[in-house]
Amino acid sequence: MSASTKTYRPETRLVHAGTLRSQFGETSEALFLTQGYVYPTAEECEARFSGKIPGYVYSRYSNPTMSMFEQRMAALEGAEAARSTATGMAAVTTALMGLVRAGDHVVAAKALFGSCRWVIEEWLPRFGVTSTLVNGTDLNAWKKAVQKNTKAFFLESPTNPTLEVIDIAAVADIAHNASARLVVDNVFATPLYQSPLTLGADCVVYSATKHIDGQGRVLGGVILGSEKLILDHYHQILRQTGPSLSPFNAWVLLKSLETLPVRVQRQTDNAGTVANALAGHKKITRLIYPGRPDHPQADIIRKQMRAGSTLCSFEVRGGKEGAFRFLNALQLIGITNNLGDAKSLVTHPTTTTHQRLTPEQRTELGIGDGLIRFSAGLEHPDDLIEDILTAMEKV
Ligand SMILES: Cc1ncc(COP(=O)(O)O)c(C=O)c1O
Structure with a gap:
């Protein structure tokens, strides 16, 4: 049984989960600093491209070091699936844009990190997506903001910079009654102190730039949720538009998780x-x-x-x-x-x-x-x- 699947405690998962050991048996996880992969035969190449057999094809899609980071994050968060991104903002933007299309509506808490608020107020409207910003601690305000076309709720808790705390379970209920999905930016809480998926959220995002690196070196982000959510809403956007985490940064973040x-x-x-x-x-x-x-x-x-x-x-x-x-x-x-x-x-x-x-x-x-x-x-x-x-x- 691998450390990702066995229910070890978080500290143990953060040291072992997701490790892919190469044929050399290295102790520390390897850094696969490669753009692409070679195939033993043209037939295998064709089969991997068509998805008939598993395997890496190109590092914009996935890479063994990125996979180790994603699996370790998923094991910590208790999520079925995770996808890494180049920055926290790439994770937030993808998490929101993957849930909406022109004509849809988003409800979000007003107290957001500046760039997240810009994405909702300035960027989404360019694609025909409207929004209502509410006082996140006022549950009636979330309810009142719902429209027929509301598809996503978004909040961060604790908030930046006033450290206001929003009742995630209550907001998740309101979102689900409206058939909308709740995305939570869990940067300030860290995965150690708050588990939004357990509280009912559908998707969790992190700027790995913050506590996950924790030593001021690299930028990174991650999106976590159910396998279905990730496949239906994010998998193709990430592959085709390419906000990919570099394997080097994935390796730094992977090793940082051990000491988180x-x-x-x-x-x-x-x-x-x-x-x-x-x-x-x-x-x-x-x-x-x-x-x-x-x-x-x-x-x-x-x-x-x-x-x-x-x-x-x-x-x-x-x-x-x-x-x-x-x-x-x-x-x-x-x-x-x-x-x-x-x-x-x-x-x-x-x-x-x-x-x-x-x-x-x-x-x-x-x-x-x-x-x-x-x-x-x-x-x-x-x-x-x-x-x-x-x-x-x-x-
Ligand atoms: C709450 C929150 N969300 C998202 C981000 C964006 O992260 P990044 O700078 O890695 O893009 C930040 C960064 O400051 C943040 O504080």
Whole structure:
């Protein structure tokens, strides 16, 4: 029985699942840096192309290193099938576009990563697909937004950057009553802390660029769901349009999965320690951490997540000026728009990831000019707290 099929615990699956060992018996998974494949005979070539016999034909379609990454992700997520993509945005775009055609309608939560919101508001309409954006925590708003032609629901939870948590099981029910499918962007929760498919979602997407790599090196993405969903809606789009993950990046991500639980656990501990150290600080007007009992959706978190988060967000006094003073005074923690890295990072959403939104749209989402998103890395928590508290003196 392979590690993909036996019900080992997640940590074990992340080290062993999906391994394809070559004739050389290597310990570490091989990197198949190849575009194509040669065939022993023309007959075998014909049979593989027609699908009569299994086998690789071209790395835009599939590749052994990509397959190992996909199978390991599927084993972790508890999904029947997975397909890797070049970036998280390729996964999100394909996951949405594969479910709709001209004349269809999408309902999505308003609180989305900027590029995801752009795809829904700006890109889908060019192909005749309309959308309604709702407050994701308001279940009545999801119900009211449904139209006869609604085919897909989309949400991320916890959201970027306010770490709002949406009741995935309840939204999945609303979607299914409307004969629509629910796609969940599970980047912030990671596959370790939240399993949207178990909660009723039809499709899960990741930017593997974040915690899955976790060391700031490569871009990648993955789409997971049932075998039927993947075959009916995504398989051909991915093969024919080609947002393929490079085998090299697949290898980096595959090897990173082995250490994912160790890294995410330590990053979560660090985020929680920082959040607790900041609670009640006089320069902070708002603190959001999914692992604290004062989180606005603490009940839902207990119900659908296994732990808090590697991220916490806080609003400093003084708006943009206060935030910039804080960011510029940090010595250890880097200013960036990325997250999930071994290095602790801070982001100012108003001027980066959510710059495209109008000030009114940001206010509606609770993204104030003083809001800062902190992504905890693997450093010693005392060094992080020292850096943050020293920089806070400048606010
Ligand atoms: C929630 C979320 N979804 C999707 C993406 C897109 O991922 P990528 O940058 O790998 O395309 C990001 C990236 O920041 C993200 O934060």
